[in-house]
Amino acid sequence: xxxxxxxxxxxxIAATLALLLVNAAVFTYYPxxxxxTGVQPVVFAAGSNAxxxxxxxxxxxxxxxxxxxxxxxITVHPTYQTTYYKDVxxxxxxxxxxxxxxxxxxxxxxxxxxxxxxxxxxYDSTGTLIDTVDLTTTGTTDWIAVLNAEDYLRFxxxxxxxxxxxxxxxxxxxxxxxxxxxxxxxxx
Amino acid sequence: xxxxGTNRTLIAIFSxxxxxxxxxxxxxxxxxxxxxxxxxxxxxxxxxPVWLNxxxxxxxxxxxxxxxxxxxITIKALTTxxxxxxxxxxxxxPDGWHFVxxxxxxxxxxxxxxxxxLGVIEVYxxxxxxxxxxxxxxxxxxxxxxxxxxxTEKITYYYLSRPSSRCFIIGGLYDWxxxxxxxxxxxxxxxxMWSEAVFNIDPSVVKPGKIYGLIAGVMLFNTIIFPQTYxxxxxxxxxxxxxxxxxxxxxxxxxxxDGNNYRGKLIVEETSFSxxxxxxxxxTSFEGxxxxxxxxxxxxxxVSETSEIPFTQPPPGYSSLYxxxxxxxxxxxSGTLSFKFRFKTGGVVAEYxxxxxxxxxxxxxxxxxxxxxxxxxxxxxVRLENLLSDLGELIEK
Numbered sequence: 001x002x003x004x005x006x007x008x009x010x011x012x013i014a015a016t017l018a019l020l021l022v023n024a025a026v027f028t029y030y031p032x033x034x035x036x037t038g039v040q041p042v043v044f045a046a047g048s049n050a051x052x053x054x055x056x057x058x059x060x061x062x063x064x065x066x067x068x069x070x071x072x073x074i075t076v077h078p079t080y081q082t083t084y085y086k087d088v089x090x091x092x093x094x095x096x097x098x099x100x101x102x103x104x105x106x107x108x109x110x111x112x113x114x115x116x117x118x119x120x121x122x123y124d125s126t127g128t129l130i131d132t133v134d135l136t137t138t139g140t141t142d143w144i145a146v147l148n149a150e151d152y153l154r155f156x157x158x159x160x161x162x163x164x165x166x167x168x169x170x171x172x173x174x175x176x177x178x179x180x181x182x183x184x185x186x187x188x
Numbered sequence: 189x190x191x192x193g194t195n196r197t198l199i200a201i202f203s204x205x206x207x208x209x210x211x212x213x214x215x216x217x218x219x220x221x222x223x224x225x226x227x228x229x230x231x232x233x234x235x236x237p238v239w240l241n242x243x244x245x246x247x248x249x250x251x252x253x254x255x256x257x258x259x260x261i262t263i264k265a266l267t268t269x270x271x272x273x274x275x276x277x278x279x280x281x282p283d284g285w286h287f288v289x290x291x292x293x294x295x296x297x298x299x300x301x302x303x304x305x306l307g308v309i310e311v312y313x314x315x316x317x318x319x320x321x322x323x324x325x326x327x328x329x330x331x332x333x334x335x336x337x338x339x340t341e342k343i344t345y346y347y348l349s350r351p352s353s354r355c356f357i358i359g360g361l362y363d364w365x366x367x368x369x370x371x372x373x374x375x376x377x378x379x380x381m382w383s384e385a386v387f388n389i390d391p392s393v394v395k396p397g398k399i400y401g402l403i404a405g406v407m408l409f410n411t412i413i414f415p416q417t418y419x420x421x422x423x424x425x426x427x428x429x430x431x432x433x434x435x436x437x438x439x440x441x442x443x444x445x446d447g448n449n450y451r452g453k454l455i456v457e458e459t460s461f462s463x464x465x466x467x468x469x470x471x472t473s474f475e476g477x478x479x480x481x482x483x484x485x486x487x488x489x490x491v492s493e494t495s496e497i498p499f500t501q502p503p504p505g506y507s508s509l510y511x512x513x514x515x516x517x518x519x520x521x522s523g524t525l526s527f528k529f530r531f532k533t534g535g536v537v538a539e540y541x542x543x544x545x546x547x548x549x550x551x552x553x554x555x556x557x558x559x560x561x562x563x564x565x566x567x568x569x570v571r572l573e574n575l576l577s578d579l580g581e582l583i584e585k
Contacts, residue, residue: 054536177227
């Protein structure tokens, strides 16, 4: 290393130290106003079969929506073999311009015996199957659907309860619908 | 030159730094917006609201699943003598039969017994001298939709003889649709004993699935000047069809539901055949309504599902739905059909799996079974006059 280079390095180090000292000592405040505006571009809506008769004398398919349509509770009464609930819940995009990507996260899976299954089947508004989600295991799907502006997705439920297993008196399945304007990263 | 090189380096460094800063702003901007909407689904499973039952038929073996929501059924198809007449022995009454009176033979009663026979129809009347009369019992029967090798009408009767009289027992099949007799014959009566008049009918004169009027009658002539009272008793009137191939016609499964209103149908999912099988499969409700039919012809599925049929809780002693089949199997043939019994109410659809195995257990060897073909058809009252006039012509001859 020649003398000239040593001087340059010394100057850089000196400048860096000076900058650090300046940064440590100087505080600059720029005012930022954060305005939080509540929007609900995507909400739940009852499907066409919500409230209709279910299996069993006097039973109905119960769909209860949260006050703002941002939560939903479904109660159904399946029996042995295959029971299919079509169009019990819809995911409605109220935005007139923006599309959203949709993923499903199963937090509280169904605990069923034997080879029994519980599946969420998601259809677009034309009736095309978009994806099926296993409701017996936890996990988050990829971005499985694009919910276009003012469009909706249809949620069906399909259960298979194997014969010779005991019927649970009640079983709760918790899942979340995640939506985002981007599909670059998975939902945290 | 050195200055130019330094500038390029600086531009490159500044560009990279700018890009990194830009990306570090852009990526978090898009990645940071997620909305989560919670959903809770509560399953309250219930005991099956619709359950399957064994019809307890001789030729049918049924294995019902542990929770009565699946079934495996085996049908043993046999060469069969099908008794086509309903209530052919009058054992408990005259149900299903109609009396067409003559001019003088105008009385018909059911008696619990006569001359050792249980359950008989008594017909009587006084015929003036040098006169004759004719009277018949009839009911409508349906010819099964399967090939027949023989068709036989048997009338078991007792004729109380009278002097200077002639008696003939009449057997016949009347085609309501075309308004003609496809079979009509008379045999001289035996006297004062239970006798059997047997009429062999050519099976080719009847059409599969068609309705005919089955006639059992008597023709009496009084050949003396004084009036005489005649009595004739019927113990049985049978029409027996023997099938060419092993067959089974009847129930293969039953189902019962709770008080909800359902709509059900059958769908063929898979089939496998060995040899040749013909079958029609359908559902009927306890109220008598029927679905359209699944059709299997020459071991090929022609129609794969029935129409829908409404059903609900049946009255005691009945089932909500009866699973029916008419099947004809060529000797040594067999077939397996996988069905879905699909039923729905409101916004829910349920499916039960069913497997049906049809076979000729004797591999074509002769085995015979007698089966009652209980089916009642509404009476075509409008055509009775035609029937009577044709019988009148017979008297004149």
